[in-house]
Amino acid sequence: MLEVVDVKIYVNEKPIIVNEKATAFGIRDFVKKEADIVVLNGFILREDAPLKKEDRLTLVIRGEIPNEKEIEAMIIANYNKKEKDENDIYNANGCS
Secondary structure: OOOOOEEEEEEOOEEEEEEOOOEHHHHHHHHOOOOOEEEEOOEEOOOOOEOOOOOEEEEEOOOOOOOHHHHHHHHHHHHHHHHHHHHHHHHHOOOO
C-alpha cells in the first residue's frame, strides 16, 4: 500500500499543506493560474520543480507589485539559500 505524505509549504507567505509529489507549476495552476512569474525559495523558475518541506513559493502576475511581506520573504529565502550553498562548498572542501 502506498502512503501519501503531506508537507507544509508557504505560498505567498501563507502556509498550506500539499502532497509530497506537488510541483511549483502545479500549485501555481491551482492557486493563481494567471501568475506568470513563479519564485521558489528566492529564485525565479524557468521550468517546473518538485516542492519540499518548508519551501517558499511566490506567485506573481507580471506588472503586479508583490506586497511587502512577499518581497521580504523572497529576499530572505534567497539569502538563506546562498548561505546554505556557501556552507556546503566550505564543508565539501574538507573544512569544518
